[in-house]
Amino acid sequence: LNAASGRAPRQHVRFLPAPGDSGDTGLVAVRVPVLADHPLVRGPRFRRLKIGAGHRLDVKASGVFVLGIGHGNKLLTDLYDCHLTRVYTVGGLFGKATDDFSDTGKLVEKTTFDHITREKLERILAVIQGTNHKALLMYSNIDMKTQEAYELAVKGLIRPMGKSPPIITGIRCLQFAPPEFQLEVHCLHETQQYLRKIVHEIGLELKSSAVCTQVRRTRDGVFTLDDALLRTQWNLQSIQQAIWDCQLKVKTELEKTL
């Protein structure tokens, strides 16, 4: 689905200024293209491209997927060390529980959901956010007794800067039309299956059951939906344009964090 597109590598040949001729009088310094760069000698410029992927995206999920080309792979590692949050739009359905938490799985149980109101859902979401906020502070491995920890906590900048279990930094309900509902989730170090499990657990907390119908990533670190290329735009010009536009954003984010 989201694999790299297959495009023909472009070949371009550049004429390098030639090194000076060895030799004695009578020779003129002429700029001659180096023979080693001649296309017939060197062959095609790009035979293979090194393309790396950013954070994983499931087969059943969709959304922004970051790829790095060439030098971009090193930037990808740096971006991973920044531990930035990602935003997902998660759609769910009340009344069903399946074994893999999505609506295409094997049915486990059906329950009623007419007692669920938007207010109850928001209450559960507030509690999830609260416990995850606590986990955020605990996994960040900062000594809570220092003044710096207090100041970072006031600004809200405490984040786990190493490995940690998935943490949700923000969650809210965008739409609620029983049995369907849609949530916006800001999270760190997560997998899409974890988000589906969260939807299932929300259903359990509300004394009913829920399955996840849609997981869509709308932001991955600094890359939003506006920067992402559609399937129709998977051609060389748009890719080059997109890389050019994102360069500045990536540089500022890396400088800010590292």
Added chain:
Amino acid sequence: LTGTRPPPALRRGLAKAAGPRSVRQLREAEEAAPVFQYAGKAAKRKDRVFVWGFSYSGALGVPSFVRPDAGWRRPRRIQPTPYRLETAEKISSAACGYGFTLLSSSTTDIIKVWGMGLNKDSQLGFQRSRRDRTKGYEYVLEPSPIPLPLEKPQQTRVLQVSCGRAHSLILTDSEGVFTMGNNSYGQCGRKVVEDETYSESHLIHQLKEFDSRVVQVVCGQDHSLFRTKKGAVYACGWGADGQTGLGHYNITSVPTKLHGDITGVNIIQVSSYGDCCLAVSDEGDVFGWGNSEYLQLASVTETTQVNVPRHLPFKIGKIKEAACGGTGNVVLTEEGNVFVWGYGILGKGPNLIETAVPEMIPPSLFGWSDFNPDIRVAHVRCGLSHFAALTNRGELFVWGKNLRGCLGTGRMEDQYFPWRVTVPGEVVDVACGVDHMVSMVKSFI
């Protein structure tokens, strides 16, 4: 000749086709599945009580912490996280004293108040021992009913309870205030009797003479404050730090009205836990008196004992609620900001140890952010050396000295800035004691 057929049970059923079911069959099976109902449309939210902190005194009300049911189990000295306490009725008011707890319900049944914990001064009334009918219990390990000498027990309701160091006050709606416990400083509102033994005492004193109905009772360490409907404040008890606010440093054994800067002011809330007292008026002003050794009243006076209520001219906005601790004070303004001052771990990091002027705690520590802009602190409470704040979303934040696990965070270290306590429910109210806390919680659904 027909051969004998094998019995049908052994034969493989050929009626059903083998292999994966088609989409249509799956859909039909799904529609035919039974629907379970776990909660109906009119399901009510349940009321629960959670306790945590030091348990050896029995103040948590769980006997298995002190005397385990199985012989090989060890007693649990500290309960570091909230633990559910089963109660017979819905608890409307709770108060934590120094090693004991009182729970009260606004029911019209005969039993309205339960007490547990230390009872060496009969602060929980007389708890008849089952082994010896003439003696009483010194430590009460589970919530035991306190018999009150009411005239109309099936009509009077208990509004509020309050606990001090060794005495307790119970406020009813039509029969005044009942006081029990230690009276060596007159804090129970009756005359001090020389060499009185307070343990195993049956005496419960009733106070009725005030200018109007008493609407709030507050216990300090060894004194009592009463707030009446007309906005006046009465005090009795120990006064060596000026905490009775009556203009002298002696003991008062009869509740007497306070004057000073609160004369004529309609007071809407009084608070005290140690030896300092704060009162909030309906116009948002705060008045203080009592001990000022920890800079609690240093903004108006240099003396360390203030025995007349003084107005504290803080320019922080209209004040809605105030709470006094042993060494620090906290107020909540109308906008929902929390201000702390005094001495100790005040909640602004380890560098802020003492201040005489209120400092605001940033709302982002209570969960306020661009993502949640409408989170506000709704109530503030104070224990002896720790603070608690409740938000409008029902979350409980605690900070301060973690004496024997009283904060409930699960860790034994002191907490220098507000930290969330994970309670499985929406916290409605919380009572802070010296080394334990009690919270009234509503379940989510």
